[in-house]
Amino acid sequence: MTSLDRDGEVWILDLGDGDNRFDPTTVDEVGAALDQVAASEAPAALVTTASGKIWSNGLDLDHLSAAGEGWVDYVQSVQALFARLLRLPVPTVAAIQGHAFAAGAMCALAHDVRVMRADRGYICLPEVDLGMPFSDGMVALISGSLAPAALHRMAVLGERIPGPEAVALGVADAAVPLDQVRDEAVGRATALAGKAGPTLATLRRTFHGRAIDLLDPPG
Amino acid sequence: MTSLDRDGEVWILDLGDGDNRFDPTTVDEVGAALDQVAASEAPAALVTTASGKIWSNGLDLDHLSAAGEGWVDYVQSVQALFARLLRLPVPTVAAIQGHAFAAGAMCALAHDVRVMRADRGYICLPEVDLGMPFSDGMVALISGSLAPAALHRMAVLGERIPGPEAVALGVADAAVPLDQVRDEAVGRATALAGKAGPTLATLRRTFHGRAIDLLDPPG
Amino acid sequence: MTSLDRDGEVWILDLGDGDNRFDPTTVDEVGAALDQVAASEAPAALVTTASGKIWSNGLDLDHLSAAGEGWVDYVQSVQALFARLLRLPVPTVAAIQGHAFAAGAMCALAHDVRVMRADRGYICLPEVDLGMPFSDGMVALISGSLAPAALHRMAVLGERIPGPEAVALGVADAAVPLDQVRDEAVGRATALAGKAGPTLATLRRTFHGRAIDLLDPPG
Numbered sequence: 001m002t003s004l005d006r007d008g009e010v011w012i013l014d015l016g017d018g019d020n021r022f023d024p025t026t027v028d029e030v031g032a033a034l035d036q037v038a039a040s041e042a043p044a045a046l047v048t049t050a051s052g053k054i055w056s057n058g059l060d061l062d063h064l065s066a067a068g069e070g071w072v073d074y075v076q077s078v079q080a081l082f083a084r085l086l087r088l089p090v091p092t093v094a095a096i097q098g099h100a101f102a103a104g105a106m107c108a109l110a111h112d113v114r115v116m117r118a119d120r121g122y123i124c125l126p127e128v129d130l131g132m133p134f135s136d137g138m139v140a141l142i143s144g145s146l147a148p149a150a151l152h153r154m155a156v157l158g159e160r161i162p163g164p165e166a167v168a169l170g171v172a173d174a175a176v177p178l179d180q181v182r183d184e185a186v187g188r189a190t191a192l193a194g195k196a197g198p199t200l201a202t203l204r205r206t207f208h209g210r211a212i213d214l215l216d217p218p219g
Numbered sequence: 220m221t222s223l224d225r226d227g228e229v230w231i232l233d234l235g236d237g238d239n240r241f242d243p244t245t246v247d248e249v250g251a252a253l254d255q256v257a258a259s260e261a262p263a264a265l266v267t268t269a270s271g272k273i274w275s276n277g278l279d280l281d282h283l284s285a286a287g288e289g290w291v292d293y294v295q296s297v298q299a300l301f302a303r304l305l306r307l308p309v310p311t312v313a314a315i316q317g318h319a320f321a322a323g324a325m326c327a328l329a330h331d332v333r334v335m336r337a338d339r340g341y342i343c344l345p346e347v348d349l350g351m352p353f354s355d356g357m358v359a360l361i362s363g364s365l366a367p368a369a370l371h372r373m374a375v376l377g378e379r380i381p382g383p384e385a386v387a388l389g390v391a392d393a394a395v396p397l398d399q400v401r402d403e404a405v406g407r408a409t410a411l412a413g414k415a416g417p418t419l420a421t422l423r424r425t426f427h428g429r430a431i432d433l434l435d436p437p438g
Numbered sequence: 439m440t441s442l443d444r445d446g447e448v449w450i451l452d453l454g455d456g457d458n459r460f461d462p463t464t465v466d467e468v469g470a471a472l473d474q475v476a477a478s479e480a481p482a483a484l485v486t487t488a489s490g491k492i493w494s495n496g497l498d499l500d501h502l503s504a505a506g507e508g509w510v511d512y513v514q515s516v517q518a519l520f521a522r523l524l525r526l527p528v529p530t531v532a533a534i535q536g537h538a539f540a541a542g543a544m545c546a547l548a549h550d551v552r553v554m555r556a557d558r559g560y561i562c563l564p565e566v567d568l569g570m571p572f573s574d575g576m577v578a579l580i581s582g583s584l585a586p587a588a589l590h591r592m593a594v595l596g597e598r599i600p601g602p603e604a605v606a607l608g609v610a611d612a613a614v615p616l617d618q619v620r621d622e623a624v625g626r627a628t629a630l631a632g633k634a635g636p637t638l639a640t641l642r643r644t645f646h647g648r649a650i651d652l653l654d655p656p657g
Binding site: 310331332363364365366389390392411414416418419421422423425426 | 565566567568569570571572577581585586587588589590591593594595596607
C-alpha cells in the first residue's frame, strides 16, 4: 500500500513497509501518484521512500510467473513507470532507507538523486544470479546511469553495493545514518524544487532519451 | 581583450580579466591564437587561463539576443572553437582560476586537462535554470567528457561544482590554491608538451570524433 | 611460456616471467587455455597473472614489423583473445603483479576484475607516444571499460597509471602489496566462481557486445 503526501514543496511517495515489489496494484498507485506530482505547480520536487528494511525488491515474481503471456505487458507496465520518472518535470530524489534490488534498483536509478542508508542496505542488480536478462530499455537506463566500473560490478557481476561504496562509485549521491535518510532527501529535494519545469524534462530527454523511448515506446 | 604569450614550450592564452564571454571579438582572437598554436613546432602545449574571479561566463547573451537570425551563426562560431581545441595537435590545459559557466564550462571540457582553484570558483552548466537547451554538438562534448553521475548533476540539474568536488567527480584533474593554479597548469602542460603531434589529434578524433563533427560540421 | 593450473575452483593462467608479449606462440597457448577454462564445469573462475616485473607488454613488435601483410591477421589473433575473454562463461580476474602496457593493458580491461600491485607497476596505453592508432575493436573495448576522465588520461594522453590511482579512477578494483596480489585475486575469483554460467556470458554480451563483435567479427 503506497501513499502520497505533501511536505511544503516536496511530495513524499511512500512505497510501503513490506518488500514493496511492483505488483499491478502498486504500479497503478505509483502511476496515479506520478500523475498528481506532474500536474503540481512549480516549485515542486518528489521524494520516493519506504519504511522497513526494503525500499523495493523489484518485480513481483509470483505475478510474473502466473501471468502467462501477460508477462510482457506486466514488465512493460513497470518499465513505463521508470520512463515516467524520467519525463517528470519535477526533480526526483530516492530516499533509499533499505535494500533496492533488481527493478527496485532500476527505479532508484531513474531518479535524479539517490540518498542511501550508510550502515546497512544494498543496491543490487542480481540478474546474473537469477539467470535473467535485461530488456533493451533496462540496458539503456543502466548504461546511462552508471560509469563503466560501476556498471560492470553491478549489472554484469551482480555485486551488492552498500551505501558508502555506492557514493564512491557514483551510484548514489549520499549515504547517511538511517534516521537522517528522509531528512537528507527532503533537504535535497527542497533545494532542487525551483528547478521544476519543462526545461528539466527536456534536459532529461536530451541525455536519457533513448532510455525513455525504449522503456516506454511511443505509439 | 585576450592575449597569447609563450613560456618556453608552453603557450599561455589569457581570456581576460572581466567575465570573458565569447563575444565575436573574443571568438576571432581565440581563433587566431589557436591557429598560431597549431602552427607551432613540437614540443608544445597550451594553457588557457584568465585573471579575476571568472575564467569564462560563456556566450555573450547581449549579443545573442541582439543577433536576430544571426544567433545560429554566432553560436556556431563559438562551438567551432571547441572543435578546434579538440583538433589541436598540441596538449591543452585549462587553468581555471575562477568560475567557468555554461559555454565557458564547455570550453574547459574541450581541454585535455583541467586545473581548478580549490577554495572558490565553480564549474557549472546552468542551462536548466536559464531554460536553455544544449545543441547536439554540446551534448556530444558533454557526454564524452563526463561520467553519468557528473553529467546528471552538472548538465541536467545545473549544480555548481567547486574544485575539490570536480576532482572527485572526474570533472577536473586538480584543484589547488589560487596562487598555484597557473604554475600547476604550466607544469602539467610542460610535462605533456612532448606528446604534441598528429597522433594526439588522431586519438582525440578517435574518442571525440562525433563531438568534433557536430560542433563544427564538415563542409 | 605460459601455464594453466587449477587451484580448487579457480584456474590460474600464468603469462610468464618475461615481458609476456602476445607473440604467436603465446596467442596459441592462451587460446588453448581459454578453451579449457570455457569447457570446465561451474563453479569456476579464471585468474590471469604472471611473475616478474611485467604482467604483459602487449603486441610482439618484432613479429609485427616482420609480419609484412600478415600484420593484420596477427593483430586480429590478439584481439580475438580479448573477445574470447569477454565471451567466457566464467568470471575473470587479472592479477596484475607488474606493468600492463598497450595490448597488455587492453587484455587486463577485458577481464571482469583487475587487482594491481600497490607500490609499483603501471597500467598504460602508450599509443600516443608510439604514434599508433587503436583499431575499432580496441576503441570499443576501451570506451566500454573506462569512464571519460580515465579514458582521456589513459587512451588520449597515454598517462602511466599506478595501482592506487587506477582504483580511484575506476580502472582497477583493488591495489595491494605485491605479495598479496595473487591471493587477493584468487579470493575474489573464488567468491565469483558461483556466477559462472551462460547468463554471465549473456550479460557481458549485453553491455560489451559491440566490443566483442568488433574485436572478433563473426563470420
